[in-house]
Every structure is written in C-alpha cells, then in structure tokens.
Amino acid sequence: MAHSATDPRDADKATTAPGTPAPHPLDPLTAEEITVARAVLSDEGLVGDTTRFPLVLLDEPDRHTVAAHRPGDPVVRRVRVTLLDTATGAGTEAVVDVTARTLLARRDLDPAADGQPPVLFEEYERCDEIVKADPGWRKAMAERGITDTALAVCAPLAAGNFGRAEETGRRMLRSLTFLRCEASDNPFAHPVGGLVADVDLTERRVVRLVDTGAVPVPAECGRYEAEFNGPARTDLKPLEIRQPDGPSFALDGHRLTWQNWSLRLDFNAREGLVLHELSVRDGDRVRPVLHRASLAEMAVPYADPGADRNWICYLDVGEYTLGRNANALRLGCDCLGEILYVDAVVPDDHGVPQTLPNAICIHEEDHGLLWKHTNMFDDFAAESRRSRRLVVSYIATLGNYDYGFYWYLYQDGGIEFEVKATGLVQTSASAPGTVSPYATEVAPGLQAPYHQHLFCARLDPAVDGHANTVEEVDVVPLPMGPDNPNGNAFTIRATPVTDSGEAGRPADPAAGRRWRITNPSVRNRTGQPVAYTLTPQPSGPTLLARPGSPVAARVAYATKHLWITRSAADRRFPDGDYPNQHPGGAGVTAWARPGESLENTALTLWHCFGPTHLPRLEDWPVMPVDRCGFTLRPTGFFDRNPTLDLPRESGGGGHCHASGA
Structure with missing residues (x-):
C-alpha cells in the first residue's frame, strides 16, 4: 500500500496557493485543503509525534447550499478530521474551516460508546x-x-x-x-x-x-x-475497441457530461468514488435525478462457528477506509477502450496528502441492442438503435478480495451500479478430505468458508427536486371471479412508505417488488407523478447471522434490503460514523424509529444487496468475478422514449437500418 514519503512536519508549514479559484462545494478535497486542515490542528496543539489521521473527509454542505451555488460564488469549505494518538489510544474528532483556517469544533471520542477510528495502514x-x-x-x-x-x-x-x-x-x-x-x-x-x-x-x-x-x-x-499455469492459449485473436474521433464524454474540472447526463465526480478516503448532482437534460430542461450516490458500507460476515473463526466479519468501508485502498488502474488490464483516468488525493496516516494515480476510470462501451422493431406490415422494414453506456469505475483491494465498482449511465435515462468481486477467497485448514458443513474444500486440506458480501449503497434522490416520496410496488395476481373469469388478471399494489417506523423494507422476488421514488408535485403528461424505480438485481438473502448475535447488532443495516430515512447532515453511513469495534445500534436502525414523516421530503435510501458466497472449486486459486448490483430506471419521468433522437450508427462494415424481406 502506498505511503507518502513526505515528512509530516513539513505539512504544517504549507499554505494554500494564492489565487486558487473557489471550488464547487462538492469538489473532492484538494492536497492544499488537507494540508491546511493539518496545519490548523497543529497550531491548536492537537498534533504531536504520535498523532495519526485515520479520517480526513469533506464536511459536505446541505442540499440547499449546493442548490444555491452559482459558478464564481465564494465557497466555505469545512473538513471533518478524526485524530488518533497511537501512544494512548485517545481519539478526537474535529471540524476545521479550511477557508478561514479556523478550528470550529472538537470532541473527544469515547471508544466504548463511539467505537474506534478506522484501522491505520x-x-x-x-x-x-x-x-x-x-x-x-x-x-x-x-x-x-x-x-x-x-x-x-x-x-x-x-x-x-x-x-x-x-x-x-x-x-x-x-x-x-x-x-x-x-x-x-x-x-x-x-x-x-x-x-x-x-x-x-x-x-x-x-x-x-x-x-x-x-x-x-x-x-x-x-x-x-501466468508462469505457473502455462502454456497460454494460442487461439485468442485480438479484440480492438477504437474511437478514432475520441470519446463522446467531456470532463471539465470535476463536472462530467455525456449524452444529456451531467454529474460531479468526487473521491474520498472512506467511500471511494462518490457521484454528486446527477441530472439529465430533457429538451430545454435540466432535470435532477440523484443528489448523491456512493457505496457507503460493505460487510463480509463468515459462517464458520469454530472458536478460531466465529468472530470474522469485515466492514471494509468503515473499518478499512475503502477509498484509500484503490488500485492504480492499467490500460488493457483493468479498463479497455478510449479511457480517461482521474487521480485521487487522500491523506496518509500522518494527514499528509498523497495522490492515488489512475484511481478512477471513465470510458464508453457498447451495450448491445437499445431498441428495435421489424414492421411486418411494411415489407418487414426494420429500425433499431444500439445502446451505449458511460462507465465510471474504480477497483479496491482489501486483503484477499478485490472489488470493482462500476456506475453505468444509459442513454434512456437508466442508472446501474454493479460490483464485481474477485481476488482470493479466505481460507482455513483441515485434515485433507474433510467435509465441512460451513465451507468448501478447494484444495487438499484447504477450506474456503461460506460467507456473505453485504453491500450498502447510499442514494440521496432528487427526482425533479428534493421533495420525494417512496412507494413500494408489488405485482399482485387477482382472484378468479366475475371480474376475472379466466384468472389471468394481475395488477400492481403501490404502497407509500410514509413514516420512519416503516423504513426497513425486505425485497420480495415472488411479488416482483421494487421501490418507486416519486415527486408528487411534478406530473407527467398522463397526470401521474414523475418517478425513478429502484430494482434489486437479484435480491439475495439479507444477513444470515441470527438476531441477537454480535454481528447482527453491528451489521443491522443488512437485515433489510432497503432503508428509507430522512436526509440529515449527521446521517452519513448506515452503521454510524465509527463502526470499528462499535457494539452496534448506530446508523439506520437508530434513524428508523417511528415519528418522522417520509412524505414529500428530502430522503436517503440505503440499499443492501450482494451474494451469499458458497465457494466453488473453480474459485481457486483466484476467483472469476461474481457480479451483483441494482438499477434505477425512469418510470414516467419522461413523456416517451427519450432515445428517439439517436442517430443510426454504423459499425462492423454495415448499417443498423435495413428494409426488405
């Protein structure tokens, strides 16, 4: 893992460069801002030889502040810093105004009540x-x-x-x-x-x-x-992806635009890649969809009940700072095509900024057929369009596992998030030939224990504005009777989730359950509220650790597939700010007590998903990617198919428009 070679004492002498233009309120922290935060804390006597910086994160402004910002407006930037004294174990949380170079607040952390700061490299x-x-x-x-x-x-x-x-x-x-x-x-x-x-x-x-x-x-x-597994295959011919005129996206500072989409890129040490202000152009209107989107936590609990293994449950975001573990991506290996790489800046253990090169990959890729129809009444004339998607991704390595995180934007207004888990399975030893009820023997005497990957996406919707309501939508077959004589009828049942006491929702594949995020104050041309629909893909088991267990207390967000809470500045992570060694009870379960209205207001959706991994022989010694994720699709958001204006493309020596039998 990369460490800065800079002497941390030099950081206290640095200042921001004069004339630096005001950033956007949601831009990633710069090296200068990290340096100033450290210097302010040092001037306040909070930094010594044994002081470390487990977390340095932007203290993000609220939605209204962001919405009111205009290019060129002055920006106040605040940084939330967690300090750890390695000599005593004492932790401190501080908020620094790096614009005014002022310490705004500080408090001592109680490890028994608050939990521990994340693990240092x-x-x-x-x-x-x-x-x-x-x-x-x-x-x-x-x-x-x-x-x-x-x-x-x-x-x-x-x-x-x-x-x-x-x-x-x-x-x-x-x-x-x-x-x-x-x-x-x-x-x-x-x-x-x-x-x-x-x-x-x-x-x-x-x-x-x-x-x-x-x-x-x-x-x-x-x-x-490769050198241990040759000879290599010789029948694989080159596959080239070329865009001779360059890609169709543009990155201006941290603002990314592509095919009617606009968003702001962010990257922090804890969550890694964060997308802000996703909006789509619809004619002459720019319509917001998401205020914020990130992977806010991921738990990996194991199933072995033995005394040497029954404690294993990793929280890779809150305990290990996922973003700091990002890979330096390589063309042709991790990304293919016309690639734009973006570096990320994060603090090291000493609070000194370090650059993670090629942390984010941006590219376009063909995604097969978008739509097609062959008109049998017009001499079988065919009209079709191919789908193209924008990919924004990064890869992080946490011990034995490697995870690729991919945000996809589609030309029809769809959004998809996909996790690709690969790397090495965790292992334990046994007598060769042992059959375990909790693991798969993948080599002689080598067991790969059963486990789960329970990801939690934080989604702050802004569907045509910040006042949204979520409806749970089930497909319901109707009983036979006079109104349904042949028993073929089915309909949908849409139930608004109106109170925080109803915030935890299980998926139900048998009912085709999905969640529709509506804006009741904005109507489409049929008079219905505009909406985006969150659909799990697929909805696997929630946390399998039993209720009342220590793991269930600490990973309570994973006991439901979805939590819906009101947005608030202190509701940042589904398991609380400091899940490392925390006893549990923080996060979404604390925010899901009855009494808060969830109607027509600023919301945060916490979506839990991921595979229950029963390792195969084919997963050793390195596992092929295991995919999971979800989609957000416009549902009455547009008045008709928004891709009718796409041009016919040519590729592979032919055109995708044809007529005749």
Whole structure:
C-alpha cells in the first residue's frame, strides 16, 4: 500500500496557493485543503509525534447550499478530521474551516460508546510485528513444527465487538496466520489452523491467544500467475475497441457530461468514488435525478462457528477506509477502450496528502441492442438503435478480495451500479478430505468458508427536486371471479412508505417488488407523478447471522434490503460514523424509529444487496468475478422514449437500418 514519503512536519508549514479559484462545494478535497486542515490542528496543539489521521473527509454542505451555488460564488469549505494518538489510544474528532483556517469544533471520542477510528495502514505492519514477537504465538508455531517464521504472514483483521469486558476501550486487531513457500507465494494457500492472536495496538502486545489445536498446514501452492499455469492459449485473436474521433464524454474540472447526463465526480478516503448532482437534460430542461450516490458500507460476515473463526466479519468501508485502498488502474488490464483516468488525493496516516494515480476510470462501451422493431406490415422494414453506456469505475483491494465498482449511465435515462468481486477467497485448514458443513474444500486440506458480501449503497434522490416520496410496488395476481373469469388478471399494489417506523423494507422476488421514488408535485403528461424505480438485481438473502448475535447488532443495516430515512447532515453511513469495534445500534436502525414523516421530503435510501458466497472449486486459486448490483430506471419521468433522437450508427462494415424481406 502506498505511503507518502513526505515528512509530516513539513505539512504544517504549507499554505494554500494564492489565487486558487473557489471550488464547487462538492469538489473532492484538494492536497492544499488537507494540508491546511493539518496545519490548523497543529497550531491548536492537537498534533504531536504520535498523532495519526485515520479520517480526513469533506464536511459536505446541505442540499440547499449546493442548490444555491452559482459558478464564481465564494465557497466555505469545512473538513471533518478524526485524530488518533497511537501512544494512548485517545481519539478526537474535529471540524476545521479550511477557508478561514479556523478550528470550529472538537470532541473527544469515547471508544466504548463511539467505537474506534478506522484501522491505520501502519497498524498492518505493527500487528505483524507484535504477533511474531509474542512468546505464546512462537510456542504454538513451534508445536506445529514451524520454527522459521520469516515467511509467516500475520493478517491484521478487524476485531469486531463481542461484549468482552477485557476488550472494552482497547484498540484491537485479531490476527490469523498464513505461511508462504517464498516471498511471492500466495499465503492464503497455507493457513495455520486453530490459531488466533488478539492484539492490543496501543499496548503493543498480544492480550489473548486462541489455540484450538494443530491442524496440518495445506502444502499445495495456490499460484495463479501466468508462469505457473502455462502454456497460454494460442487461439485468442485480438479484440480492438477504437474511437478514432475520441470519446463522446467531456470532463471539465470535476463536472462530467455525456449524452444529456451531467454529474460531479468526487473521491474520498472512506467511500471511494462518490457521484454528486446527477441530472439529465430533457429538451430545454435540466432535470435532477440523484443528489448523491456512493457505496457507503460493505460487510463480509463468515459462517464458520469454530472458536478460531466465529468472530470474522469485515466492514471494509468503515473499518478499512475503502477509498484509500484503490488500485492504480492499467490500460488493457483493468479498463479497455478510449479511457480517461482521474487521480485521487487522500491523506496518509500522518494527514499528509498523497495522490492515488489512475484511481478512477471513465470510458464508453457498447451495450448491445437499445431498441428495435421489424414492421411486418411494411415489407418487414426494420429500425433499431444500439445502446451505449458511460462507465465510471474504480477497483479496491482489501486483503484477499478485490472489488470493482462500476456506475453505468444509459442513454434512456437508466442508472446501474454493479460490483464485481474477485481476488482470493479466505481460507482455513483441515485434515485433507474433510467435509465441512460451513465451507468448501478447494484444495487438499484447504477450506474456503461460506460467507456473505453485504453491500450498502447510499442514494440521496432528487427526482425533479428534493421533495420525494417512496412507494413500494408489488405485482399482485387477482382472484378468479366475475371480474376475472379466466384468472389471468394481475395488477400492481403501490404502497407509500410514509413514516420512519416503516423504513426497513425486505425485497420480495415472488411479488416482483421494487421501490418507486416519486415527486408528487411534478406530473407527467398522463397526470401521474414523475418517478425513478429502484430494482434489486437479484435480491439475495439479507444477513444470515441470527438476531441477537454480535454481528447482527453491528451489521443491522443488512437485515433489510432497503432503508428509507430522512436526509440529515449527521446521517452519513448506515452503521454510524465509527463502526470499528462499535457494539452496534448506530446508523439506520437508530434513524428508523417511528415519528418522522417520509412524505414529500428530502430522503436517503440505503440499499443492501450482494451474494451469499458458497465457494466453488473453480474459485481457486483466484476467483472469476461474481457480479451483483441494482438499477434505477425512469418510470414516467419522461413523456416517451427519450432515445428517439439517436442517430443510426454504423459499425462492423454495415448499417443498423435495413428494409426488405
């Protein structure tokens, strides 16, 4: 993982460049703003040699401030900073006005009530060092016949919260151990079974060692690189994607435009890619659709009930800062076509800005048929158009897993979000040939435990304005009778979700359930409210950990497929601001108590989706992508098909318009 080579003390001497134009209120934080925030906190005596910066995020202005902004208007920029003293474990939250260079507010964090700040990158290496220096761990390894630990990997894994009094207030990680045959070997092929070290990062010691007994370490290597899996196929001919006149999109600063779409790009250390102010041009009107869209959390709970594994549940956004783990994308490997890459700027552990090169990829791609009709009454004349979509994406690596996050915009006004999960499955060891009810044996003695990926998208709708209402729409078959003599009739049942006490909604594939986001004050030409419809694709199980369990308390957002809450400045993440070691109860479940009206107001939708992964042999040693996501499609938003003005395209040596039998 990249670290800045800059001396953090130099950051306190920097100032913003004179004459820097006022940014848009929702632009990503600049290196200068991060530097100023650090300098202000240093001047206030809040930064010392052991101070670290787990989070530095834009304190986003409210919708009304953003809506009122005009180009050239002065902008007040505020930054929300979380500090951690690694010597004491004390945490502090501060808000800095980087425009006025002023500290606006600060408060001390209570780790028992607030939770811990996210894991620092430097704590990964620290955890490895602490575990390897522990006499108990070294003795357990020796009892397994492992005395050379130079190639051992002690994985830094989020500790969760299991109500143990001795862990309250401690800043902790739990560490599994893996081995490598050589420095470049895949450690997940060689898990050391039955051994977990609980690490206090502040005291820098192992406070608890779980040893359930030695298990043979799987010996077979899991190499996936080309040189270990040749010879390569020779029958794959080149596939070229060319746009000789360049792409059809344009990026002006952070404003991206394409095919009637307009949006603002943002990237932060916690969520990664964020899209703001998505709007679509409809004739001479620019019509808003979404105020904000991001992936706000992702939980990965595992199913193994054994004492060495029953605690594993990662929260990759809130615990590991997803955005900081973004890849530097490469043409031809991660992205294909006429590509525009965008760098991202995030703070390192010391609060010093660092650039993540090629973090965001923007390109167009063909998406097959958009619409077609062959007129059998006119000598079989055919008319068709191909679909093209804009792709805005990035990829992040969290330990063993790699995740690609893709926002798609379509010419017909549709929006799609897709996650592609790939990388390496988490592994455990067993006696070869063991059949586990909780895992798949993917190599001799190598188990891949069952688990879930429970993503949560934050969607702040603005469908033709900020006053929206959500209707839950089911398809309902009607009973047979005089009005339905042949039993073929079915209709829809649209139920408005009007109170916060009804905010948590399950999906229902049997009823074709979807959620229609309407603007009751704006009507289409048939007199119905304009709307966009959120459709899950597909709707898999919600959290399978049992109600009352520690995981269910901390990942409560994943107990429903959708939560609908009123928008508020302090409602940023579905599991609260500091889910690391939090006992649970923060976030959407706290906001879903009865009494708040959800009608005709500014809303946030929290959509949970994702696969329950039962690993296959084909997922080892590296898994093909597993896809999941959702769509947002205009539903009476336009008065007719908005793509009738698309030109006929030619491609592949022919035209897509033909007539004749």
